[in-house]
Amino acid sequence: MNTAAVADFRTYPLISALASVELLPDQLRVQWADGRASPFHHQWLRDNCPCPLCVYNVTREQVLEIVDVDEDLTALSVHIDQGCLCVEWHGGHSSRFDPGWLRAHAYDDESRAERRDAKAKPKLWDSRFELPVFDYAALMEDPNTLLQWLLALRDSGLTQVSGVPTEPGSLALIAKRISFIRESNFGVLFNVQSKADADSNAYTAFNLPLHSDLPTRELQPGLQFLHCLVNDADGGESIFVDGFAIAHALRDENPEAFRVLCEIPVEFRNKDRHSDYRRLAPIIALDALGEVAEIRMANFLRGPFEASVEQMPLLYHAYRRFIAMTREDRFRLVKRLNPGELWCFDNRRTLHARHAFDPASGARHFQGCYIDRDELLSRILVLQR
Amino acid sequence: MNTAAVADFRTYPLISALASVELLPDQLRVQWADGRASPFHHQWLRDNCPCPLCVYNVTREQVLEIVDVDEDLTALSVHIDQGCLCVEWHGGHSSRFDPGWLRAHAYDDESRAERRDAKAKPKLWDSRFELPVFDYAALMEDPNTLLQWLLALRDSGLTQVSGVPTEPGSLALIAKRISFIRESNFGVLFNVQSKADADSNAYTAFNLPLHSDLPTRELQPGLQFLHCLVNDADGGESIFVDGFAIAHALRDENPEAFRVLCEIPVEFRNKDRHSDYRRLAPIIALDALGEVAEIRMANFLRGPFEASVEQMPLLYHAYRRFIAMTREDRFRLVKRLNPGELWCFDNRRTLHARHAFDPASGARHFQGCYIDRDELLSRILVLQR
Numbered sequence: 001m002n003t004a005a006v007a008d009f010r011t012y013p014l015i016s017a018l019a020s021v022e023l024l025p026d027q028l029r030v031q032w033a034d035g036r037a038s039p040f041h042h043q044w045l046r047d048n049c050p051c052p053l054c055v056y057n058v059t060r061e062q063v064l065e066i067v068d069v070d071e072d073l074t075a076l077s078v079h080i081d082q083g084c085l086c087v088e089w090h091g092g093h094s095s096r097f098d099p100g101w102l103r104a105h106a107y108d109d110e111s112r113a114e115r116r117d118a119k120a121k122p123k124l125w126d127s128r129f130e131l132p133v134f135d136y137a138a139l140m141e142d143p144n145t146l147l148q149w150l151l152a153l154r155d156s157g158l159t160q161v162s163g164v165p166t167e168p169g170s171l172a173l174i175a176k177r178i179s180f181i182r183e184s185n186f187g188v189l190f191n192v193q194s195k196a197d198a199d200s201n202a203y204t205a206f207n208l209p210l211h212s213d214l215p216t217r218e219l220q221p222g223l224q225f226l227h228c229l230v231n232d233a234d235g236g237e238s239i240f241v242d243g244f245a246i247a248h249a250l251r252d253e254n255p256e257a258f259r260v261l262c263e264i265p266v267e268f269r270n271k272d273r274h275s276d277y278r279r280l281a282p283i284i285a286l287d288a289l290g291e292v293a294e295i296r297m298a299n300f301l302r303g304p305f306e307a308s309v310e311q312m313p314l315l316y317h318a319y320r321r322f323i324a325m326t327r328e329d330r331f332r333l334v335k336r337l338n339p340g341e342l343w344c345f346d347n348r349r350t351l352h353a354r355h356a357f358d359p360a361s362g363a364r365h366f367q368g369c370y371i372d373r374d375e376l377l378s379r380i381l382v383l384q385r
Numbered sequence: 386m387n388t389a390a391v392a393d394f395r396t397y398p399l400i401s402a403l404a405s406v407e408l409l410p411d412q413l414r415v416q417w418a419d420g421r422a423s424p425f426h427h428q429w430l431r432d433n434c435p436c437p438l439c440v441y442n443v444t445r446e447q448v449l450e451i452v453d454v455d456e457d458l459t460a461l462s463v464h465i466d467q468g469c470l471c472v473e474w475h476g477g478h479s480s481r482f483d484p485g486w487l488r489a490h491a492y493d494d495e496s497r498a499e500r501r502d503a504k505a506k507p508k509l510w511d512s513r514f515e516l517p518v519f520d521y522a523a524l525m526e527d528p529n530t531l532l533q534w535l536l537a538l539r540d541s542g543l544t545q546v547s548g549v550p551t552e553p554g555s556l557a558l559i560a561k562r563i564s565f566i567r568e569s570n571f572g573v574l575f576n577v578q579s580k581a582d583a584d585s586n587a588y589t590a591f592n593l594p595l596h597s598d599l600p601t602r603e604l605q606p607g608l609q610f611l612h613c614l615v616n617d618a619d620g621g622e623s624i625f626v627d628g629f630a631i632a633h634a635l636r637d638e639n640p641e642a643f644r645v646l647c648e649i650p651v652e653f654r655n656k657d658r659h660s661d662y663r664r665l666a667p668i669i670a671l672d673a674l675g676e677v678a679e680i681r682m683a684n685f686l687r688g689p690f691e692a693s694v695e696q697m698p699l700l701y702h703a704y705r706r707f708i709a710m711t712r713e714d715r716f717r718l719v720k721r722l723n724p725g726e727l728w729c730f731d732n733r734r735t736l737h738a739r740h741a742f743d744p745a746s747g748a749r750h751f752q753g754c755y756i757d758r759d760e761l762l763s764r765i766l767v768l769q770r
Binding site: 308 | 394429452456490494584659661665673712
C-alpha cells in the first residue's frame with residue numbers, strides 16, 4: 001500500500017515483484033522476481049521520491065528540486081516492505097516506491113529496449129490501402145470509436161469520416177472531440193473555394209501537387225481536416241500518398257537522394273499583404289533514432305534552393321526523384337469526396353493533392369482546420385486511462 | 386524593366402549590376418560589376434523563372450513543377466538586357482531575372498556567407514540588463530514603436546510594456562497587434578492566480594523555479610505575455626534569466642555538461658483530468674549551425690530521467706549545474722510587476738520564475754497568453770516592408 005504517494009492519473013500494473021535489493025556505493029541494485037536486474041542511482045531515486053513533501057498532491061507536480069539535495073547523498077538503508085522499495089536517506093528523509101512504477105521507469109538496457117520496442121510504429125501504406133472510414137454519430141457519442149479513430153490517425157495517418165452534417169461550421173464539432181483547433185493566418189476554420197483574389201493556390205481551381213499544409217511554419221500542423229459541404233464541380237478529386245512510405249522507398253532505392261533530403265534544408269515561404277512566413281527545414285526529418293518522423297513539402301510554397309554550388313545538382317536530383325515518386329501509381333490513393341464526408345489525416349506524413357476542377361460546372365466548398373499532434377497524443381492517453 | 390515578372394511583396398535593391406554572363410555546359414557564370422562571380426545551374430534558373438506561366442500572378446505562388454522540365458535542360462542562349470539576365474531555353478521558354486533578385490539569391494560561397502553573417506543574432510544579457518520598456522499607447526498606435534518592440538523581443542528576448550489597461554482581457558488587444566493568440570489547454574488567455582484546485586504549480590502561491598512554459602509540447606510557445614491586473618500580495622517578484630547566456634556560459638565553463646544537455650533527451654509531462662501531454666527533447670537545442678536555439682526547462686514538469694546506467698550520473702551532474710547557474714546572481718533580473726505593466730518575453734530562451742507570495746496578504750491576479758515565433762517573425766517582416 002503506497003498511500004503516502006501522490007495519486008497520478010496513470011496506473012502502473014505490477015509486472016514482476018521486487019525480489020531483493022542490494023545497496024552499492026553509487027546505486028541500488030534491484031533484483032526482480034522474473035530475473036531482471038535494474039540498477040537505480042541514489043540521486044535518481046531521491047529525485048523521484050513520490051512523497052507529499054516532494055510532490056504537491058493537488059497538481060501532482062514536483063516541488064523538490066534535486067539541486068537542493070547533496071550531489072553525494074546516499075541511502076542509509078533499504079528494504080522491501082509490502083512489495084514496495086523503501087529507502088531511508090542519510091539526513092533523515094525516506095522514500096517509498098511502488099514496484100509497478102519502478103519497473104515502468106527502470107533504465108537498465110533491457111527495460112529501455114523493451115519500452116522502445118513497445119512504442120507505436122507507423123503502418124506504411126500504398127495505393128492498396130484499405131481506407132478506415134468512421135461514422136460521425138459514433139465518433140460523437142462513443143469514446144471507444146473515438147479512440148479507434150485517433151489510433152488510426154496516429155498509426156496510418158489517413159481516415160475518412162462519413163455522415164457529417166453539411167452546415168458550415170459543423171467541422172468544429174468533430175474537431176473539438178479531440179481538442180481546441182489550431183488557428184492560423186487563414187483562420188480557425190478555413191474555406192477552400194475558388195476565389196478571384198486568392199492568397200494561396202489552394203484557393204484557386206488549379207491542380208495542386210502533393211503537399212503538406214503550412215510547411216512555412218516551424219511546426220507543421222499535426223492533423224488536417226477537410227470537410228466537404230458542396231461538391232458539384234467536375235474534377236477536384238482528392239489524392240493522398242503516404243509520405244513515410246515514399247521516404248522509406250527512397251531510402252531503399254536511392255539512399256543518396258534520401259540523405260540529401262534529410263540533410264539539406266529548403267526554405268518554404270508564404271506571403272500576402274498581412275503576413276510573411278519563412279521556414280528553412282529539410283524535406284525529410286528524422287527522429288533521434290533515425291526513423292522518418294516528418295515530411296515537409298509544397299512545391300508552390302518553396303523558395304529558391306540555397307546550397308553550395310557542389311550540392312545544388314544533388315539537391316535537384318533528390319527533389320525531382322521524390323516528386324516523381326509522389327506521382328507513381330503504386331503510392332497514390334485517388335477518391336472524390338462527397339458532401340457530408342471529411343478527410344482527417346496526418347498533415348506531417350500524408351501528403352494531399354487535388355485534381356483541377358471546373359468552377360463553371362458547379363459549386364465546390366470544403367472547410368478545413370488543424371489540430372496539433374500534441375493534442376492527438378494527449379487525447380489518446382486520456383481515452384486509454 | 387521586369388514588367389513580365391510577378392510582383393512580390395519584397396523588394397530586392399540593386400547591389401551591383403550584371404557585368405557579363407558566360408554559358409557553361411551545366412551552369413551560367415554571372416560576373417557582377419563589383420567583382421563577385423556567381424554560378425547558377427541551368428536547372429536552378431529554369432526552376433526560378435518568374436514569368437506568369439511559371440508563377441500565378443494573383444497568389445505569387447509557383448505553378449511550374451521542375452520535375453516537368455527535362456533534368457538535362459540547358460539554356461540555348463543568354464544575354465543581358467536593360468540590366469536583366471535573359472535566358473532562352475532549348476524547347477522554347479524564356480526567362481528574365483531581375484539583377485537585385487538574382488544577387489539576393491546567389492549561392493556562390495561568398496554570397497551565402499554574407500547572408501549568414503547578416504542574420505540577426507541574439508544579444509546575450511545578464512543581471513545588468515537594461516530592460517527595454519515600451520509604452521502601451523505608442524505600441525497600439527505607432528507601427529515604428531511596434532517594430533522596435535518586436536525587434537527587442539527577437540534579439541534580447543525580454544521586454545516590459547507599461548500603461549496597459551487593467552481590465553481583464555486587455556492583454557488580447559496588445560497581443561493582437563502581433564497576431565492571433567496560440568491557444569492551449571489552459572485557454573486563450575490564462576489567469577495566474579492561487580487556486581485551491583490548481584492543475585499546475587503555476588496556479589499556487591508557491592515559489593516557482595526558473596522555467597519555460599509548455600515544455601511538454603513539441604513546439605514551446607515562442608512569446609509569453611504576463612499582464613499584471615492586481616498585485617497586492619506580499620512577495621511574488623518576477624525573476625528572469627537569459628537561458629541562452631547561461632547555455633553559453635555552461636559551454637565555456639563545463640563543455641561536457643553542455644554536450645550532455647544537448648544530447649540526452651528529457652521527458653516533460655503535464656497531466657490533469659482532461660489532458661496528458663508528454664514530450665521527450667533535450668534541454669538545450671542547437672540549430673543547424675550549432676548555435677543555441679532553444680532552452681526547455683521546468684523542473685516541476687519533468688519526468689524521471691531515462692538514460693543508460695553509464696550516462697545517468699553525467700545527466701544529473703549536467704542538470705544540477707544548469708539549475709545551479711540559473712540561481713546565480715550574475716544572471717538574474719528580479720523585479721516586481723505592478724498593475725498596468727506586462728512582461729513579454731521569448732519563452733524558448735528567457736526562463737522565468739516567481740518568488741512565493743502570501744495570498745492572505747492581498748490579491749494577486751495576472752493574465753497570460755502565448756504567440757508563436759512564426760508570427761513574431763512574420764510581423765517583423767511585414768512591418769519592415
